[in-house]
Amino acid sequence: MGNARTLTKLVVATLGMFGFGFALVPFYYKICEVTGINSGDEQSLVRNTQVDTSRWVTLEFDANTNTALPWQFKPMQRSLRVHPGQLVQVEYEVTNSSNQAIVGQAVPSYGPARAAAFFKKIECFCFTPQTLAAGERRRMPVLFVLDPAMDREVHTVTLSYTFFDTGAKAQAADRREAAARG
Amino acid sequence: MSDAAHAHDDHGHHARPSGVMRWLTTTNHKDIGSLYLWFSFIMLFAAGSMALLIRAELFQPGMQLVQPDFFNQLTTMHGLIMIFGVIMPAFTGFANWQVPLMLGAPDMAFPRMNNWSFWLLPVAGILLMSSFLLPGGASAGGWTMYPPLFIQGGISYDLTILAVHIMGLSSIMGSINIITTILNMRAPGITLMKMPMFVWTWLITAYLLIATMPVLAGAVTMLLTDRNFGTHFFNAAGGGDPVMFQHIFWFFGHPEVYILILPAFGIVSQIIPTFSRKPLFGYASMVYATASIAILSFTVWAHHMFAVGMPVAAQLFFMLTTMLIAVPTGVKVFNWVATMWKGSLTFETPMLFSIAFVCLFTIGGFSGLVLAIAPVDIQLQDTYYVVAHFHYVLVSGALFSIFAGIYFWLPKWTGHMYDETLGKWHFWLSVIGMNTVFFPMHFLGLAGMPRRIPDYALQFTDFNQIATLGAFIFGFSQLIFLAVILKSIKGGARAPDRVWEGAEGLEWTVPSPAPYHTFETAPVVK
Structure with a gap:
């Protein structure tokens, strides 16, 4: 019956979006990592100025x-x-x-x-x-x-x-x- | 509302229980529509009283009536109940009544699920309202439920989360029902592009609900486990990130804004052509505009978070997508005005509310564009300018469209014309009251008055007193509305089948009041 098939599709979509809400958590951290937003390094207020980055x-x-x-x-x-x-x-x-x-x-x-x-x-x-x-x-x-x-x-x-x-x-x-x- | 008078029409169907059981067990779309609308009306008075208490406290600087913590509970509960308990159930009530009537369907697709969708709501309403009586009072963290505040509160915060879960479940079930009804149960001949605009807007709204309500459910579930089960999604001390909640919340929250306004667009698009005695101008462009708004609504969420901190590129992106939404919205406003252009206009109460909707919603839309500008928003974030903006779109937008819709279809539902004189009193007092409350808030916000604070600096006193005066006019004029509805249920001039001269659509082909069962054989539409 048509209604039952529509119902199944919509329930699957609902459960999928519930999962998507949780998937946003790793997604958020990945975006922050890739773009360098919000990383601890960016946020540290005091930078160590004593490092000689000119040589290894x-x-x-x-x-x-x-x-x-x-x-x-x-x-x-x-x-x-x-x-x-x-x-x-x-x-x-x-x-x-x-x-x-x-x-x-x-x-x-x-x-x-x-x-x-x-x-x-x-x-x-x-x-x-x-x-x-x-x-x-x-x-x-x-x-x-x-x-x-x-x-x-x-x-x-x-x-x-x-x-x-x-x-x-x-x-x-x-x-x-x-x-x-x- | 189509009550005992029609009980005898029931031959051939199972016997209907009487009294409370009739309403508890009903699977009839008209009964359930009425239940939704009454629930929403009761909640309107509950959350409206909270608003009046807030305004009474703000009549003077300093603390008069309530303690700051109780003030915060009032603002939180006012927001939550108005959104989830008033506007959304009212629109679902309209959908229940009108979608089957407009499509020539005998009922909703899943009548028993329909009963569940409604009866979950009073449970959530009781959870929210009773939380005022718990130790520590109701939750006071704002309707947006931001952590860390929301993971620190007492037991009522858990009740609020549970209530949001239940209301979300109710909306999702309602949406599944509405989508299935619209897709599968249209009378022969009603193609998608022949559907009334109200049905179109609800179809799109229902998809938005299915896409976003589960995300909100996920977000509040994370709050719940952070509070009770030791997870650290949003707890910075445990490696979580409170800003992430804001992203997830507004991923739901911005489409939610359109969930609250698209059905309003639909109602107004039914009413304006009726009283202009002209077909809706640009029907197809209205459909595409609605769909564009819905799709764009998923790309703008972080404009609620400009002040939280984000890279300039992201600010620009969210600023521009937000402004882009003005284009399809502008198409709609243009079409409504073009529908009225050279029409034979009459100004019955539904039309008055619809015209007020077009004018005042546009003001709210423009203040939204001001807030969309990131550097301006950083100035205006959390000021009364924001309060003015969203009340213009939600009160003179969503709520006025609900008023308009009730006046428009009430004669069809009760079989009696409403009292036009009282209706006009209700309209004028509402429109004057509403503008008196919310217009001065623009000035207060521009001058820097912060929102959600029970006290304010002395220079804000005058505008606050004007706003409080307007709030009481607006609030008490809703008693007129209650009187109009009760009067129309009790009696009045008999309404003809086609209640309004210019009305088009299947719902006007059935008798007034609409019989308990309609369209048991599908009508034929050319």
Whole structure:
């Protein structure tokens, strides 16, 4: 019958438009993303003017453990291109593969060495000794800024960490770390 | 209204229950049309009383009668009820009465669904009105229901959302019924381009309702889940975006504006040719203009949001599409005037209201064009200029067309002529009252008086006092209208089949009052 067919079509249209109302939600965010309207970047009132966007520096991340320490240690990313002045966060992952809790501490070093003074760490797992239970796996962040005052000739900076078993040698590790931070 | 006198005509049909059950169980399009119109009339007095309370508070600066929070409840409920409880049901009532009569159909396509469409409305009306009695009072976040305010309120906000759901469902069911009736149940010979303009405008309106009401339902569902079920569609703290609500709401809201005015265009397009004793000028262009307005209405929504912030390109787009709508609207106004041109005009009450409609709606249209200009709108956003604009299109537009339509078809419905003298009193008091309320609001808005605020700066006092005076004239003159209707139901001069000399169309071929069942065999139209 004609009326039943018209009814079916109109009910389908109604349900379709109800769904369309909800489809507008992802659609809205997609439009904003594509056109750059309403994005967090546009809206942030304070822009970081200390970033030197005129050059790029490649950062390489390296991780080692002292042979006496039965831990696995690796960076979550091998390298990164950043502007000096930009706030950067990277992560490392460490696993205690022994069957006992061990206290370890990481010691950073930099290549080239003259970049060390411009590598400003704000937060680092190397600031404190890390205690890992047997078999524990942990991800740890490093938050830093490359000082824009760094020589323009430096195009690549390598950040290398080595984890040591602290135990009695905890004091010495702290001193070495403090010296490295300058 | 075609009541007990015709009960005996019922032989051959199932027996009709009496009393309340007759109205609760009725599937007759004329009964349901009357129910819609009475519901809308009662709601007009409810929401009108709220308006008078608002105007009474605004008679003087400072706080006199009501607390600010109650004032906000009044503005919110006045808006919601006038739109969803008065204008929309009234037009649906007209559609129920007139569409089958105009098309030579025996009834609506789905009579039982028709009964449901109506009886959902009083439920929603009770939810809205009773929310005044709840702790914290009725919802006070504005009829547009913007978050974050609307996700912070108390229980009555949930009731309001539920009521909007129910009223939306009712309109969708009504629209499905109207579309199916128009598409499938026309008498042989009535092609689409021979349909009366009222039927055309309602066909297009019903499609608009089907396209937008579900979107509103989706938007308020998101509000409901944000409020109660921990979603974050619009909650910025949870990663949502309150501006997105405004986009979704106005995607519904702007076509809704045309839902509220297209049937008015239809009614006026029936009345003006009748009292000009000339066919409607430019029938085909009227149909195309109506369809263009409906299609364009989906491309203009963000002109309600210029002040929210959007790129210049978007402002230009929405500004230009909005102005483009003036073209088909202008075609309509031109056609009405051209219909009257060199006609044999007479000025019975329906014609008076229709002429007032054409003049005053045009004023509202022009103030709309002013508001469409983005840089001007940023000045006028949320001022009384906006209030003046939308009351010119909704009161002297939609409501006046409803008055006109009631006077026009009342003799057909009741079988008695209405009292022409009282009708003229009603017209003149309404038109003077209406202009006295809303015209000064243009000046208040241009001078910077914000809307939805219960207090104002001293320099706005004079115009506010004039407006309040006009509001009471306009409000109380509606009692005359009630008297006219009751008088016409009770008795009066008998109306002939063709009530008006210049009336054309199938509804004037049936007796007055229209029998309970009409066109059980389809009429033949050349």
